[in-house]
Amino acid sequence: MxxxxxxxxxxxxxxxxxxxxxxxxxxxxxxxxxxxxxxxxxxxxxxxxxxxxxxxxxxxxxxxxxxxxxxxxxxxxxxxxxLNWESSLKNYSFAHQHNAKTLLDDALSLILDTMDNLNEREEYLELVEKDPRLVVNIYEAYYSKTGRCCRCHQS
CATH class of the missing domain: 3.30.710.10 (Potassium Channel Kv1.1; Chain A)
Structure with a gap:
C-alpha cells in the first residue's frame, strides 16, 4: 500500500x-x-x-x-x-460533521429555498434536539440572505 x-x-x-x-x-x-x-x-x-x-x-x-x-x-x-428537499437537512448535518463544505453549502441553499416548510419536517425537530447550533446557523443564513433582522424579523 x-x-x-x-x-x-x-x-x-x-x-x-x-x-x-x-x-x-x-x-x-x-x-x-x-x-x-x-x-x-x-x-x-x-x-x-x-x-x-x-x-x-x-x-x-x-x-x-x-x-x-x-x-x-x-x-x-x-x-x-x-440532493433534494427531503435529504437536505440530513445532508446538511452530515456535511457539517465531516467538513464537506461544498455539500454543506448546497444543502443549506436548498434548505433556505424551502424555509416556509422547515418547521413541519420531522428531520428539523430531530436537528433541534440533536444539534441546535446547526439550526441557529440555518436561521442566521436565512436572515442574512433575506436582509431581515434576526431579532425583530423586519428589514
Whole structure:
C-alpha cells in the first residue's frame, strides 16, 4: 500500500514514522464496514468506487479521516447529485460533521429555498434536539440572505 499511502498524508505519516503501522507495515482500519473498506481500497487503486447514498457517506467519512481529498470530492459530488428537499437537512448535518463544505453549502441553499416548510419536517425537530447550533446557523443564513433582522424579523 506504500504507493497508495502517498495519496493520504495520514497513511504516509503512519508508514514513515516510528508508529506501530510502520513497524508492522500494516494499517488497521477497525471503524469501517467490510463493504466500505473494500470500496475504499478499490478507490485507492482505481480512483473509482460503486456508490449509493450510504456508501458515499461511508467513503466521505474515511476520506475526511485519512485526508484523501479526491475521494472526499468523489463522495461529495455523488451526494450533491442526489440532493433534494427531503435529504437536505440530513445532508446538511452530515456535511457539517465531516467538513464537506461544498455539500454543506448546497444543502443549506436548498434548505433556505424551502424555509416556509422547515418547521413541519420531522428531520428539523430531530436537528433541534440533536444539534441546535446547526439550526441557529440555518436561521442566521436565512436572515442574512433575506436582509431581515434576526431579532425583530423586519428589514
Amino acid at each position: 506504500n504507493n497508495q499511502a502517498s495519496r493520504s498524508p495520514v497513511f504516509k505519516a503512519m508508514l514513515e514514522t516510528e508508529m506501530e503501522e510502520s513497524l508492522s507495515d500494516t494499517i488497521k482500519l477497525s471503524d469501517v464496514s467490510h463493504g466500505a473498506l473494500c470500496a475504499f481500497v478499490d478507490f485507492l487503486y482505481t480512483a473509482e468506487a460503486p456508490l449509493d447514498d450510504d456508501m458515499a457517506c461511508d467513503l466521505l467519512v474515511l476520506a475526511n479521516k485519512y485526508e484523501i481529498n479526491h475521494l472526499k470530492n468523489y463522495g461529495e459530488n455523488f451526494l450533491i447529485s442526489k
